[in-house]
Amino acid sequence: MKVKRFVVLSLVLLTLFALPVFCTSASGAYPDHAVTMIVNYSAGGGTDLAARALADAASKHLKEAIGITNVTGGSGTVGIAQLKNSKNDGYTIGVATLAPLAIVPWQLKVPYTPEDFEYLCAFGQYGYGLVVNSDSPYNSVEDVLQAAKKAGKMNFGATGYPQPFAMEALGKSVGVEFIYVNYADTAALITDILGGFIEVALCDQASFTSYVKSGQMKLLASATDKRWDSAPDVATLQELGYDVALLSYMGLCAPAGLDPAVLQTLRDAFAAASENEVYKEILVRSNLVYTYLPGEDYKKMVYEKYEEYKNLFSERKQ
């Protein structure tokens, strides 16, 4: 008796929780029920906050709610893999950032290629820069390169790709070797710079702006094509004469094979949403760079970068 009760109760409870899954049906004009947005990074992070604010704004134009699901792991690839495997009815869309789309596939075996997606838009840009501790003797990129030349080699910290490529390119331009020390956790990189355990870091703008603003760290150069909003006096590497600029975006994708009309509806909704003031405010406050790229442009960029990084990684293996 007891055993039966145990089993039956388990089953009943499980079915109850599973019910809502079967209660959604698609009919009529798109959209007629809530859209799910998969965010490939964890809740509360910069990408997540920006995506939530954008989804909030877009839902006003779609006239349907947009629910967020955070599917994390595998350097952002797990969420994208799940997006690929979702139904292409327009009710599942997802954040697909450039790195897991174009870079990580050359490091990890992933079950998707850029062709598995439709591109809605790119909605924000990640910034990068070269920073040192504020007590550091280096005051310019030139100082760092000179010191590295003298020592023959120099460690630098970064939290993952594409940052190391910028340092490599920079080192190659003057013939010194920069050794990449991987910090998977950004907080550890921050403490090691503040504690003076690592000399330079190629870091992302979102996580490091506050330390530059507070004077705990010095920004030597911006490593993208734009200067940092918070440090308009600091030049980009390109302006300093080094041919290095990292570009990385947050984008929105849907599984391939979406109905063109649905795709257009979604693109229009997000294009309109990207003009929303609250969204812009949150993006800027999270130290991300406000950008908007239409779907086609983002698609072109992903395809180009996919090939570019393929070459960079295959060079490295030789």
Add this chain to the structure above:
Amino acid sequence: MVWSMLLDGFATVSMPENFIYLFGGIVIGLVMGAIPGLTATMAIALIIPMTYYITPTQSLIMLLAAYNAGTFGGSMSAILIATPGTPAAAATVADGFALAKQGKAVKAIKAALLASCFGCLFSSFVLTLIAQPIARYALKFGPAEYTVLMVFSLTIIASAAGRSLTKGLIGGCLGLLFGCVGMDAVYTTPRFTFGVLKLSSGIDLMVLLIGALAFSEVLKQAGHVRQAQNRPHLPAPACKEDSQFTRDDLKLSWKHWLRSSVIGCVIGALPGLGPALACWVGYDAAKRSAKHPELFGKGAVEGIAGAESANNAVCGANMIPLLSLGVPGDTGAAVLIGAFLVQGLTPGPLIFAESPQTVYNVYAGLILCNFVLFGVVWFTYRFFAAVARLEGSLIYPAVCVFCLIGVYALNSSLTDVWIMLFFAVVGFVLSRLEFPTVTMLIGFILSPIFERNARRALQLSFGDYGVFFRSPLCWAFWVITVISLVTILWGKRKNRELQDGL
């Protein structure tokens, strides 16, 4: 100046329009913490999007209250259904559930509540008074220092091993091995992932914890259902004292409260460690200094005191590096950064210039939230404790469902559910063979911190092992490690019951 701002802070926080958020945070945190799978960190992450439109003070006190209450809430389910609601409550399971099985569930809850509130209160005062010097000292910890600190922490495995050191160490090694799953820290090469993409970011602590501790308990109980009569899940208290936190308990506990609070403060102030580690270090310290360490795991109030003060002390201490340096102490605090940013505040030294009163409101909120938490739980624990009167055949199916749903909710990943079920079997087999599952857990928590820092230290020194012996801090930890090992081996020689060849 400090005191007047703190007083202003109290006045602000206790205004009804702010207090309601503090109260709300406590309730949300308590409920989410008590549900296995929903952690205190998740409570914060889910509240943040709601905070766009309220004031910074309201937002931050609500989040901190949820964080603190969530960390305590985890021990409620640890005591009543042997399932840690959050990773920080894992060390409370052994003694909490043992007490509950003796009909002393309410006593255990009260012990956990008092220890938790004391821990967080202690660290809040430390935060208010001496955050700056502590944070500056914490910066002296580089990869090498962390490595040696982890070597010391590994000795905890030996003292948590229980009767057989050999079995304990095997469990610890298993944990270290499971901690290696995922991309390696230097070359990002996938290890032990078997081609599963999800595994490339490693096994989630919560997933392993729920599998090995909670779901394996369900499996064990499923084996017992056949024999069980219509009797309640937990026995009723035998006498009035069983439900009270008596003067004797206080006498036993207060030293552990103090010691573990200090431990929690240190671990919270050092970025990257977190409450899941603090609870074990606190528990271990309590066990080593107790008069009757053999009672630990069999229902010692001291064990709860040691673990709970330590993990809740982290809640306040986490804010030390966050507010003085802008560096998050653990994942919970990392999520808090987002909350600061959307309010237009910069966590770190700048915030004292941008909005000093907010900082003092946060201090006041943190201190006050302990009293509110105490009050809320004091008046509601009877409802939670009612679980004890339900029959086991009702409880365990519910636990089983909560485990599955909770693990799925963590990352919306079915793969996680399978991993959890795998560890349920591992935990079940280990406990059948009388291996202490907790040593596996401790090994798993330490493994990535140890490896990451050891390899990083060697990379930074270009492969020179001397880096582990350079700073006085390293030497200090080596000395503590040796002392710890000697006391463990000495204890084994004295106690015949513990001798098993090693």
